[in-house]
Amino acid sequence: MGEAAEHFLTALNQQARGKDVTNSGSMSQMSNTIWTTLRMCISLMNRGDLKPAVDSRDLEQLNKAFGID
Numbered sequence: 001m002g003e004a005a006e007h008f009l010t011a012l013n014q015q016a017r018g019k020d021v022t023n024s025g026s027m028s029q030m031s032n033t034i035w036t037t038l039r040m041c042i043s044l045m046n047r048g049d050l051k052p053a054v055d056s057r058d059l060e061q062l063n064k065a066f067g068i069d
Helices: 002-018 025-044 048-055 059-065
Strands: none
């Protein structure tokens, strides 16, 4: 599950870096789906401490928690 969460975070980080380039509705929908799936993954990992970071979409805190630069 940890590896899956890291992949979701990688996708969200890439979207965050590219949001100035494109701001389409489909990108927003994809982002919502990734956040929802990441939240489920966090729950399955018994990492309730990270749910507030997911709910507030705090990429910085989540990146730190998973050791992503």
